[in-house]
Amino acid sequence: MRCTSVVTPRVLAGVGVRPQGGPPSVDGHGLIGDRMGALPSGAGSLLRTSLLGWRGRLAAGRLLGGLAKVQTGDLGDMTFAAWLDRQRLPADARSLVEAVSRVASYTNAPDIAAADLVVSQVQLALGSGVRYVHGGWQSIVDSLLAGCRVHRLTATRVSAEEGHVVVETQEGATVVGTAAVIAAGTPGAAAQLLGRRPFDAGPPxxxxxxxxxxxxxxxxxxxxxxxxxxxxxxxxxxxxxxxxxxxxxxxxxxxxxxxxxxxxxxxxxxxxxxxxxxxxxxxxxxxxxxxxxxxxGALTLAESGGMRGRPTVTDSGVPGVFLAGDWVGPAGHLADASLASAEAAVAAAVTLVGR
Ligand SMILES: Cc1cc2nc3c(=O)[nH]c(=O)nc-3n(C[C@H](O)[C@H](O)[C@H](O)COP(=O)(O)OP(=O)(O)OC[C@H]3O[C@@H](n4cnc5c(N)ncnc54)[C@H](O)[C@@H]3O)c2cc1C
Structure with a gap:
């Protein structure tokens, strides 16, 4: 697992989990057809890379060097491709920036992905960088579960009845409570549990x-x-x-x-x-x-307004049921979005239970 984020370490630290790991190799290369060249990682390697011509080197250097200052908050309605058009990059520099955006965001959809998401992920990758976690993702899950009581049941339906949330399960048990958080991974899985029409979310x-x-x-x-x-x-x-x-x-x-x-x-x-x-x-x-x-679970789309247009934790349509996942809420991407929305959903559920 890679951690390219700010939210994930903060939320995990809040529950006493501090993943340890190491930075990726600085020996980065790019491949164009069969030709391999050093990936620029700073001003010196940018000047030397054989992946770009001199105009491309200058343009890529200017763009990546100034990227930290770009305010992404207003880029939600714009596709990443439209944002790139504005940068007027030579073709080789544009290809390089697209490649960096893919690794930073895991997305390969510049024509529909929202620029606020993709540009902010590139900022994170170039800024605080990436850590590979010792023991992988499972080590985080194990640390989270230590000290918890875990009941493993497969939910089949989540509904509200007479002021309570009712969770029916495949195993035959029915769990009744005041609030529930659905964190089933995808908008399709959440919609199915709720028996509702699909969420307005992008493709996986x-x-x-x-x-x-x-x-x-x-x-x-x-x-x-x-x-x-x-x-x-x-x-x-x-x-x-x-x-x-x-x-x-x-x-x-x-x-x-x-x-x-x-x-x-x-x-x-x-x-x-x-x-x-x-x-x-x-x-x-x-x-x-x-x-x-x-x-x-869903790509963040420019046509839906970017990160601010994603379904929110309170959008389940069922009283007392909140949503969490990497397709939910206005903050973050991938695990960052899951943890940011989980934090907000749990806060909403706790407030409801407290009432
Ligand atoms: C190859 C790959 C690389 C990735 N790399 C990174 C990375 O470097 N950094 C990063 O931040 N993210 C990365 N991600 C993305 C990250 O894994 C997801 O964003 C994250 O796992 C989403 O977490 P989640 O808890 O919302 O959903 P999930 O991890 O999908 O968890 C949902 C859980 O709900 C369970 N579930 C579903 N339906 C039910 C039901 N009816 N009843 C009970 N349980 C149910 C599922 O079994 C699952 O365990 C990567 C993903 C992949 C595939």
């Missing part, structure tokens, strides 16, 4: 993923497709995810909304990227291919 954000357990790290440690939406990164090291001396490498294709790739061809594309980073069958000990993973 999806990726094809290949996880590799390898006998050695990839070389380079980070390899981004500039002309294709591809990503490869050595997650271990720096994170501790494998036995000593072994590596874990994540390879992915950021799928465009509705994009359907053929599983065999898709896997082959990701294996070919791994081979470019020096990992062929001889080095691979374990592999796991996941053809279409849901990264976020």
């Amino acid at each position: 954000v999806e990726a094809a993923c290949l996880d590799l357990g390898a006998s050695r790290p990839s070389q380079p440690g980070l390899l981004l497709g500039i002309d294709r939406p591809l990503y490869l990164s050595n997650h271990c090291p720096p994170a501790r995810l494998a036995p000593a001396g072994r590596a874990v490498v994540h390879v992915a294709r950021y799928l465009a909304p509705g994009e359907r790739t053929e599983p065999g061809e898709q896997r082959h594309e990701l294996e070919a990227l791994a081979a470019r980073a020096g990992l062929t069958a001889d080095h691979i000990i374990e592999d796991r291919y996941l053809h279409r993973m849901t990264v976020a």
Whole structure:
């Protein structure tokens, strides 16, 4: 798991969980066709990179250097592509910025994604950077569960009856309470539980993923497709995810909304990227291919007004039932949005119970 965020560490620290990890490799490269070149990570490498011509270097340097000052609050109605048009970048610099935006936001939909979301994610990635968490996502879940009483039930329906919230479950138990928070992952899952019409939310954000357990790290440690939406990164090291001396490498294709790739061809594309980073069958000990993973429940759309236009924690339509997830509320993206909305939903539920 990568943590590119400000909300997640704050909310987790509030419940006593402080994920530890390490920064990703500084050895970043980009791939255009078959040509590999160093990814610019600062002024010096920007001047040297073979990925851009001199006009592209100047333009990319100017844009990325000034990005921290961009106010994203007013960019919700604009698509990321329209925002890029305004920057008047040469084609090579635009491709590079699009590649950086994909890795920063996991989205590959510049023509419909809201610019407030994508630009703020790039600001985060270039600013506070990224941490790969020791033990992965599960270590955070384990820490959160320590000291909690957990009842594992599958909810089938959530409704309100006579001033109470009623949760029916697949196991036959019915749970009755004053308030409930639905955090079922996607707007579709929440709507189904509530028996209501679909939420006004964008299409899911999806990726094809290949996880590799390898006998050695990839070389380079980070390899981004500039002309294709591809990503490869050595997650271990720096994170501790494998036995000593072994590596874990994540390879992915950021799928465009509705994009359907053929599983065999898709896997082959990701294996070919791994081979470019020096990992062929001889080095691979374990592999796991996941053809279409849901990264976020819904893409934040410009046509809905961007982050401020997403459904809110109080939009369930059922009294006493609140919503949380990475598609809910005006703050953050991915885990950041889930935790920000969870914090707001729990506060609303506690207030209701307190009354
Ligand atoms: C490959 C990949 C890489 C990612 N990388 C990052 C990253 O680097 N940084 C980041 O911040 N985010 C990342 N994400 C996104 C992140 O995983 C999600 O944003 C986050 O998991 C959303 O959390 P959530 O709790 O809202 O939903 P989920 O994690 O989807 O959890 C929902 C839970 O609800 C359960 N559930 C569903 N229906 C019911 C029901 N009826 N009854 C009971 N339980 C139910 C599900 O089983 C699930 O456990 C990544 C995602 C993917 C796929």
